[in-house]
Amino acid sequence: MTRQRALIVDDEPDIRELLEITLGRMKLDTRSARNVKEAREWLAKEPFDLCLTDMRLPDGTGLDLVQHILQRHPQVPVAMITAYGSLDTAINALKAGAFDFLTKPVDLGRLRELVATALRLRPTDSEELPVDSRLLGESPPMKALRKQILKLARSQAPVYISGESGSGKELVARLIHEQGGRSEQPFVPVNCGAIPSELMESEFFGHKKGSFTGAIEDKQGLFQAANGGTLFLDEVADLPLPMQVKLLRSIQEKAVRAVGGQQELVVDVRILCATHKDLAAEVAAGRFRQDLYYRLNVIELRVPPLRERREDIAQLTEVMLKRLAEGPGLSPARLATDALDKLKNYRFPGNVRELENMLERAYTLCEDDQITAADLRLADACGSSENGDASLAQIDNLEDHLEDIERKLIMQALEETRWNRTAAAQRLGLSFRSMRYRLKKLGID
Structure with missing residues (x-):
């Protein structure tokens, strides 16, 4: 079996030797380069499964190498090695397309985790995520979204998923996880707005037995449950400010301390977050910490609302109606032309979730397995203004x-x-x- 191969780029001999020994013990063949020029020569001669590069090099920067690899060798994940405390540099590397980053002095445990995750990435010949029954649509916005999902799955950068309620933000987060190197590890979703503030620290970080009234046994937190995988923070804008401070520290230090615990536990978690609110506006209003915003919003991914992709409604309804008829003795309903026209002209403030609920209700009420416009109960939809206001004539x-x-x-x-x-x-x-x-x-x- 051919051994996997890594390219190490650093102008310090001691660092190169340390990385060579560590990766060699992981059964990887290594090649070393002292600068950008030598790295490009190695990349032109041999195929690689991973590249580790220092940020500062004699003839350029690690960002130059990231750009070169993205253009010429897009299947090779690149991890950046930066000086301790240079968080801005690391974030710039992630935005440029780096897979992940390490800080000096290099933590060997963290290095091994990073390498293992990078090598689990599946090579892909496609630039777009294959269409499945969960993320349907052939409209330009959906094609662009699937392309972005596939690209972000090959990175460990924190992603802020923005979009309206019901547009499918959690599904997008799941697909990013499933297509990445952490796919075999846990995906842990949490709705930040559904946890009482007094229990939030315990839920996120766990607690020790006896640390507070009712703590009758040790409890694992969400960070520990997601260790090695992905933690999805839904409605992150609802986090209270004291919890935002603790979350920021855990993300930066990659470690958590349980309530009542004395020691920190190192965790390896990728953070994805989402909210239907305008997070930048929350920062401006003082309700969300700016430093946490920059840490979470390394890359923003916008999920389009249903009204921006009306051409997908016919396909969505067809698949949803088939799904509703999966029970024994049920036959799929047909959507009458007037019903489809009405759906295409409706604004859908609740997006895909609203469409699904609407079809489920109509499927229950319809006659002869045919859903008409009347079954949708949207008498005021076509007469509504763009912002959803009803006219006086429609109000009895x-x-x-x-x-x-x-x-x-x-x-x-x-x-x-x-x-x-x-x-x-x-x-x-x-x-x-x-x-x-x-x-x-x-x-x-």
Whole structure:
């Protein structure tokens, strides 16, 4: 069996020797270069599975080599070695396309983890993620999104996934994880808005038995559960400021300390995060720390709302209706032409999730396995303005109309917080007592 091969680029002989010995013990063949020129010569002569390069080189920088490899040898992951404390340099390397980074003095345990993850990356001949039943669509925005997912899967850079509620941000995070070198390790999603603030530190970092009332045994935190894999922080903008400080330190130090614990535990976790809010606006308003924002938002990936890819609606509805009919004795429903036209003209504030819920309701109500425009119950959709306002002629009773709007907003908040009523109330700016009253008034159980 052919041994995998790594290229080491550093002008310091001691560093080169250390890396050669460590990678040799991992059963890798190594080649060494002292500068950018020698590295390019090796790359032209032999195939490599990995490149480790210092940032400062006699005839250029590691970023120059990253750009060269991305253009000429895109299948080769490049890890940057930077001076201790040069976080800005490391982030610039990740933005330029580096797989990951190490700081000097090189931690050999961290080096071995990095190399192992890089070598697990699958070579791909495609520039775009293959279409599967979870991320459908042939529109230009979706093709661009799949291409970006495949590219980001070959990196360890933190990714901030922006997009509206229901657009599929968690699915995008899962696909980045599944296509990368951590695919066989855990993917741990957490909704930051659904965890009570007093339990947040314990949930993220774990706790020791007896550290507080109710801590009857040691508990593993989310960082420990995701060790070796990916931690997905959904609705990260909902983190309270004290927790943002602790999260930033854990990301920078790559270590966590359990509540009541004395020692830090080293963790190897890739961070992906998402929110439906404008994170930059949250920073400007003082509700989100700027240093954490820069650490999480190394690369931003925008998920397009459904209204920006209306040409995908026909394909989405076809697949969703087939999925709804997967039970015994069920046959797939057909979508009438007037129903499809209505869907294409609807704004979809709830995006793909709203479309799925809408079709499920219509499938239950339709006759003869055919969904008509009436079954969709969108009488006001086509007459709505672009911002969703109903005209006066469409309102029979103001109280009923306002109650309907209130019910939709509360249901959306409950769905986004996985039916955590306290978190949903916070998202809507309500007290828990007010939330409980409204749930009772609207008959929402």
